Amino acid sequence: MAAQGGARVAVVGAGIRGSMFARAIQQNPTAELVALVEPAESTRTRVAQQLQIPVYADVAELLERHPDLTGAVIATPDPTHRAPAVACAEAGLHLLVEKPLATTGEDAEAITAAVERAGVQAVVGFxxxxxxRFAEVRRQLASKEHGRVVHQVSNLNDTVFVPTEMLSWAGTSSPAWFLMPHTLDLTMWLSDAVPVEVFARGVQRVLPALGVPTWDTVTASFLMSDGSxxxxxxSWVLPTSMPSVFDFRxxxxxxxxxxxxxxxxxxxxxxxxxRGSWLQFGVHERSGRLRGVPIDMVDDFVDLLNGADLDLPDVRHGLTVTRSIEAVHASLASGRPEPINA
Amino acid sequence: MAAQGGARVAVVGAGIRGSMFARAIQQNPTAELVALVEPAESTRTRVAQQLQIPVYADVAELLERHPDLTGAVIATPDPTHRAPAVACAEAGLHLLVEKPLATTGEDAEAITAAVERAGVQAVVGFxxxxxxRFAEVRRQLASKEHGRVVHQVSNLNDTVFVPTEMLSWAGTSSPAWFLMPHTLDLTMWLSDAVPVEVFARGVQRVLPALGVPTWDTVTASFLMSDGSxxxxxxSWVLPTSMPSVFDFRxxxxxxxxxxxxxxxxxxxxxxxxxRGSWLQFGVHERSGRLRGVPIDMVDDFVDLLNGADLDLPDVRHGLTVTRSIEAVHASLASGRPEPINA
Amino acid sequence: MAAQGGARVAVVGAGIRGSMFARAIQQNPTAELVALVEPAESTRTRVAQQLQIPVYADVAELLERHPDLTGAVIATPDPTHRAPAVACAEAGLHLLVEKPLATTGEDAEAITAAVERAGVQAVVGFxxxxxxRFAEVRRQLASKEHGRVVHQVSNLNDTVFVPTEMLSWAGTSSPAWFLMPHTLDLTMWLSDAVPVEVFARGVQRVLPALGVPTWDTVTASFLMSDGSxxxxxxSWVLPTSMPSVFDFRxxxxxxxxxxxxxxxxxxxxxxxxxRGSWLQFGVHERSGRLRGVPIDMVDDFVDLLNGADLDLPDVRHGLTVTRSIEAVHASLASGRPEPINA
Amino acid sequence: MAAQGGARVAVVGAGIRGSMFARAIQQNPTAELVALVEPAESTRTRVAQQLQIPVYADVAELLERHPDLTGAVIATPDPTHRAPAVACAEAGLHLLVEKPLATTGEDAEAITAAVERAGVQAVVGFxxxxxxRFAEVRRQLASKEHGRVVHQVSNLNDTVFVPTEMLSWAGTSSPAWFLMPHTLDLTMWLSDAVPVEVFARGVQRVLPALGVPTWDTVTASFLMSDGSxxxxxxSWVLPTSMPSVFDFRxxxxxxxxxxxxxxxxxxxxxxxxxRGSWLQFGVHERSGRLRGVPIDMVDDFVDLLNGADLDLPDVRHGLTVTRSIEAVHASLASGRPEPINA
Structure with missing residues (x-):
């Protein structure tokens, strides 16, 4: 369902998330899904057949074959956003980059620099x-009718299934890299403040013993720019008997x-x-169409590509979050509070 | 945003629900909201100004002025669906009728007959x-992987605000007429069975003392066609301190x-x-567009008008529900179980 | 820890509940546990050794050997209360009888008659x-500061473990006999009213297929003497994955x-x-002593034996509950509402 | 109900908690409540009349008049435990001291020294x-069948009612002094570990504006001796519309x-x-007797006085908790993690 003169989008990375983003673009009447990029050959073949569009092995080929793209979704594993994001930005594409923007400040800065040099827009997928639920709380807080934020506590945990079975690259990430970008983004958005300093502690015992050399759990205490x-x-070690693979309060x-x-x-x-479980509707299908928050996010990205003026989390915000999570790990290493140069 | 050759829809009744339906149609790119009908003059003037479309005092005028309508939404008070529904059906319009189809079996039969004579489709707004949540449970039950239904218990209550402040016509309705169509429809849909017999009890004490001559609470026990x-x-007398105006389990x-x-x-x-409250998102706005289950329902009705083949609750089903709720009241009066001729 | 001149108590039935009652009496400083009765030889031997007191095979022997008893706890399977209760009452013992008093109106009447002829007191173990929690709600309702009861809904279910694995005699009982005495007692106590008429429905499919010829689930709708x-x-067929073996709301x-x-x-x-589970503290141990609601009940029974004047559920109340549950089954059979001659 | 040769106990402080402790001792059959101490004259007169025992204005008089006391409960305001605790210990009395043991390390050390010099036992009222619920989790964790503790998160908050209306001395205390002794004690008890280092942050805005010069909220992150x-x-500023005056998760x-x-x-x-509320049963009355966790604690203290050998939180433990909360405040002041010399 190609949109005449509308958004022409590619998706880089055809894993669980990338495939979902691809479908979201395909079902959007004002966008055209042009192609995907996926290095793994078996996945590439399968996805090409499913979606009936070209799937390339690398970004260079994508950009060469499709000079008329307007946007790209970067959905590669967390630590590998930099190369495709920079290449696409340099080719003049607007970006939707999966959170976190990057897993090092250096990578995040490189992406930010490329985006700003190219004058493109980059939405970070928070x-x-x-x-x-969060949107309404944000609206109420922004209205100032319910007081100013004093403090926030956000728990976002996964069962041990996620680092041991779902993610092949968990050992190079951490619960802080994988989960806290979500919660830090929300606390910033809800209070309209930025983090100034962080102190973090963690435990490293259970996952290393399971062959995943990362933190079991991390706690981080932030001072925000508004004094809150x-x-x-x-945590990444919750029992798999929990009613949901994630625990978010x-x-x-x-x-x-x-x-x-x-x-x-x-x-x-x-x-x-x-067993007992909570059915999940984060993404679900209705009458053959995907629905849910990531689909709405993609739709807004498409609207942006089509010229809408929307207030979306941008690359500077993504950079701040990445620097903050980097500071979390710095504090874990130093045992001291670490400043965040947002 | 009129759709060339698409659904051309009128809404009868411009109260809270009717106005929402009108907005839902206006925002649907494949439908045109042509006009509304509203007997109350002050409402009529206000709505005409808000929506910038004609608002007529009666259905006859609507039908005369707009012979090219394809569908109508009937959103008048519960006991007054018959006249507009029959008139619109006879004019060849497909219908979306708010639940319950009617509040007497006779009215429901008259609507059903008119719809079937005219060969139009009538969706009842369950x-x-x-x-x-219900859709997913229905899917799982329909797959037969989770056993056959043994029994269902459905509690749907309102705080006393609803019959004493929200509805002007509560005294001519009851918690059974207002709430049980929802829950009976769901139990039928989830089990793919129809009610065969009902026994009901109720209490009439609190609301009459407040000047609303109807039941405080009704309980009904149904035998279903599958033996479940x-x-x-x-109940209509729950305290207003509850965290939500409705209590649905x-x-x-x-x-x-x-x-x-x-x-x-x-x-x-x-x-x-x-006070404590549960924020509600049944209908909410995002980027200037209404979202939520009634909006999705209207969108499906528009798709139906535009030729889609959808499995929606039809007039025969609405008739069964109305006869069943009538049997609830018959049992309240007789003190005996009453058969339901579905 | 024999009490000089205090309550001298026997327990009839040395199953899970009987053994617990025996320990409760042993730990009460104002009572002496004199003996138990248990027909099953292996249980008898084991319990005698554990508790270091005599355990007889039948009630006759108990009464003959211990003419100085003051009270007896009847904790035999639900359908077999009559013989030991009547015998003990005729011997002048005050009784604590496990709920329900009996599983036929005839048995309940026989026990009531024996108790009243003998002039003893019989507490029914509700x-x-x-x-x-219930006691405080009862206090608040009795104070009349929170209105008069309009309606009550009480759900008390067990997982399928109870009828298929825990109770050997489930096929001669039902979820109504096993569970509703608790909930009916509470509704009566909370509203200070008695049931006048009942209509019941049920399903018999799952348990019969598992070799337990009784009802899967029963729903009963009562009219009470106060118009509420x-x-x-x-239900007796809830899945064993539930977080607790019982589900009580x-x-x-x-x-x-x-x-x-x-x-x-x-x-x-x-x-x-x-799996996920709710830890249960209905009966628990602390510093070597049992604690919990059944222990408090036994302590009150001992206080009664020692002369205290307490407001406890008596044999007439137990008779009403038994007749009411009998009427539930009569309604299940007749398909009509059945009067309750309380 | 004086116990011949049993525990002879005085209570110092006749506020809400002191009065409750007094009643708990009075109802314990193995203890005698000998006298109270209360500096406020009006309270003194009222309590003397209610309890029908002597109430003195100071501890010196108590000790002079009653040389045969065996134990004392110290229930003065949090910052004023030192003087009565030391005086009673020096008089050879065993102590039950309300938590926290003291609100400065210096006071806690003085009490500890006095207790140890005198060779008495001091239970701290955790x-x-x-x-x-906590006792069972502790039992399960101690059994080692459920793994070793990785991390704990404990939220214990009060509504703003507590610092602004309930406590006259809130400005000299803090949510850390008033609430964290409970939660820190539990985390230590559950994991069998002691805190080694703490980092804390807080906000001071809402309460100072309400005339209570202390912290609105404090968060503290502890490293424990077992690496967890x-x-x-x-927080002390939760809204009073919450269903309970405290929020404990x-x-x-x-x-x-x-x-x-x-x-x-x-x-x-x-x-x-x-409004909506959760009825509370922390302390409740049944048949004229108080019941609940503080009553059970007093009963154990009485058993201790009567010679039992119980594992109760002792003065050294209370000292560690006080030093830890002192370190929380030190970290709030320094902005750095602070060591805890437990």
Missing amino acids: ENRWNE VVVLNS HEVHTDTTSYQIEISPSGVTRYDAE | ENRWNE VVVLNS HEVHTDTTSYQIEISPSGVTRYDAE | ENRWNE VVVLNS HEVHTDTTSYQIEISPSGVTRYDAE | ENRWNE VVVLNS HEVHTDTTSYQIEISPSGVTRYDAE
């Missing part, structure tokens, strides 16, 4: 902003009001012969 | 089917599996200086 | 009255106030490598 | 250990297991005409 305090807790406290936001329970608990 | 049992509880139990579905808690609890 | 309405739901609604009482969640959810 | 990590969050995560412990929801939610 998809929780498209979750109506943020606590982020992220966020609290915002102001002078007058407390918000308690629970994302994991969906409203449907199913107890079957084996 | 909007919970567009709630992804359904219990529906609906549904259980489905099969041979092997139990589903517990909670609709009222949204995932966001707000405690402000005055 | 232990939820010792649960502080009570709905009781009890009770609602009381008055003119002005709603109480939602949840008994199964204890405040501690444990997710281990296998 | 009453949550008598909460069966503990996060404590305590504790998580323990091990290699294999997660425990989620919720203390505030009691199982009974009441919605009345005004």
